[in-house]
Amino acid sequence: MFDTDSGRVLALALRAPHSAGSTPAAQLEALPGTGVNGDRHADPLSPRQVLLASAAVYAGLDLPAHALGENLLLDLDTSQLLSGAVLQIGDAVRLRLMFQCEACGYLDAHRAGVAARIGRRRGVLARVLAGGVVHPGDRIRDLGRPLAAWSDDWRERVAQVLCAVPEGMVLTYARLARLAGVQSTYCRAFPRLLKSLGQAGKAVSGQAAAGLHTWDGGGLFGDEGAA
CATH class of the missing domain: 2.40.33.20 (PK beta-barrel domain-like)
Known part of the structure; x- marks a missing residue:
């Protein structure tokens, strides 16, 4: 402090x-x-x-x-x-x-x-x-540190978001970038990164998401009502 x-x-x-x-x-x-x-x-x-x-x-x-x-x-x-x-x-x-x-x-x-x-x-x-x-x-x-920390490393933030995806649901690359706080240009690196993380099925391109249950990211940050 x-x-x-x-x-x-x-x-x-x-x-x-x-x-x-x-x-x-x-x-x-x-x-x-x-x-x-x-x-x-x-x-x-x-x-x-x-x-x-x-x-x-x-x-x-x-x-x-x-x-x-x-x-x-x-x-x-x-x-x-x-x-x-x-x-x-x-x-x-x-x-x-x-x-x-x-x-x-x-x-x-x-x-x-x-x-x-x-x-x-x-x-x-x-x-x-x-x-x-x-x-x-x-x-x-x-006021101190009452809430969860997020990494300065964008790769670790992507992993953190993916771990929060509910079972049976996926994220689009665009939504993943938004939630992880990176520019949309980072989407090009997602397929290789997801594969290395063992999370290849958790995020997909917009076209591939058709017909799948996609997560909107609601509640990810856990700071609703924290004020």
């Missing part, structure tokens, strides 16, 4: 659907179980609803504002925040920390070599447990 006297929200940003990047926001509305109202990552079935980043990373790597694509900019080292922990933002909002955000190659468009240098410092992804309005200056409280 961190020193609750130092944790504060410094700035906010919204990643609107079909937009080229993030735009500053005076406040954000967090929707329980969904994400940030109006943000393109708002999705009840995603572990990537909110991105929290550290102001120190911007200073250390000399990055332009919003280069990391965060919703909340914090005065904390997000690389030290642990999966399964719950943060309270202000008086009402509670976020469940899921896993560290991977460094994408597009970061190099802002400054060459950033993706290779940033490591775990891109930011931490979270789901919204309790909703409300977030403002710059809101205090952050660490």
Whole structure:
């Protein structure tokens, strides 16, 4: 746990659907179980609803504002925040920390070599447990780790999702990617990965799913009513 006297929200940003990047926001509305109202990552079935980043990373790597694509900019080292922990933002909002955000190659468009240098410092992804309005200056409280941890490794997250598939049901590749928090391009790697995991029958392409009982992923995260 961190020193609750130092944790504060410094700035906010919204990643609107079909937009080229993030735009500053005076406040954000967090929707329980969904994400940030109006943000393109708002999705009840995603572990990537909110991105929290550290102001120190911007200073250390000399990055332009919003280069990391965060919703909340914090005065904390997000690389030290642990999966399964719950943060309270202000008086009402509670976020469940899921896993560290991977460094994408597009970061190099802002400054060459950033993706290779940033490591775990891109930011931490979270789901919204309790909703409300977030403002710059809101205090952050660490409420401990009452919920299950998720891996930073996307392969381990895929395995975790597959283990939760009910008996007699399957997932489509697209739904598996969504639940595991990876881009749809990762679907190309699923057949080989599933085979190596011994889970080849648990997920199939969209066409192959016709006539099968497909799982919608409901209840996977186990944080319903956890607020």
